[in-house]
Amino acid sequence: MSFFENLLIGHCSPTLLGLKQASLFSCSMDKGKEIFREMNNYNSLLNSKDIFFKVLYSYKTKFFVIAYKKKPMLTSLKSHNVHCVLSSIGYPPVNSESDIDKALDFLGNRFSSLDAFPHEIGFFLGYPESDVLEFIKQKGQNFKFCGYWKVYSNEENAIKIFKRYKKCKEVLSNKINSGICVLEILGVA
Numbered sequence: 001m002s003f004f005e006n007l008l009i010g011h012c013s014p015t016l017l018g019l020k021q022a023s024l025f026s027c028s029m030d031k032g033k034e035i036f037r038e039m040n041n042y043n044s045l046l047n048s049k050d051i052f053f054k055v056l057y058s059y060k061t062k063f064f065v066i067a068y069k070k071k072p073m074l075t076s077l078k079s080h081n082v083h084c085v086l087s088s089i090g091y092p093p094v095n096s097e098s099d100i101d102k103a104l105d106f107l108g109n110r111f112s113s114l115d116a117f118p119h120e121i122g123f124f125l126g127y128p129e130s131d132v133l134e135f136i137k138q139k140g141q142n143f144k145f146c147g148y149w150k151v152y153s154n155e156e157n158a159i160k161i162f163k164r165y166k167k168c169k170e171v172l173s174n175k176i177n178s179g180i181c182v183l184e185i186l187g188v189a
Contacts, residue, residue: 003031004038005182012067013168016051016186020165021076021126022068029061039065045188054104057111064111066104066124070097073124077103081133082123089120122149130154 001009007025014020027035039053046052056066076082077094087093089110092102103124110118119140122132127149134152135143143150147162175185183189 001176001181002034002038004035004042005176007035007065008067008182009169009172009176013172014165015067015069016172016182017168018069019168021072022066022124024056024064024066024121024125026062026064029058029063032063035063035065042183045183046186049186049188051186054101055108056104057108059111068100068104068124070100072126073100076123076126076129079129081129085120085133085136086123089118125149128154128158131158 011025012023015023043053050069053067056064091106094103119136130153143152144155145151151158
């Protein structure tokens with residue numbers, strides 16, 4: 001299994017299996033050439049299955065890759081509350097799948113201008129809207145517990161989701177360990 005596939009299994013399993021609209025992982029620049037080559041290959045094979053990979057941001061010795069599904073991301077970003085928050089920050093409108101790349105480019109630029117993770121990234125990663133809004137309001141403090149995101153409301157549902165995400169990783173890891181490659185699991189090899 002390649003380094004890229006290890007990253008996918010470790011960080012993107014719920015997205016690859018369709019339970020999560022996006023996942024983010026970081027990688028050292030010294031692995032860049034290998035990652036870019038494989039990422040381009042995966043894009044060519046998986047875009048037709050609504051799975052995309054994009055370098056979101058790079059900083060010093062690291063770069064961040066987002067794995068995402070355009071259809072669910074579009075639904076999330078078109079929500080009235082999300083749209084209001086994003087437009088107040090200056091994001092371009094997201095009305096169609098073709099607008100998602102512009103919004104992701106804007107998000108990547110926000111990393112540079114803020115020199116930190118922009119709090120609205122949770123909308124892109126598919127975190128519950130109420131938790132993202134409360135995270136922004138509370139400045140990341142006063143959460144009930146932390147798993148894949150900081151949870152402010154509906155703890156019971158978040159726990160169920162976290163368990164499902166963990167199960168995705170276990171399922172993909174077991175298939176990989178039995179000799180099936182990621183592309184075979186996703187039905188493109």
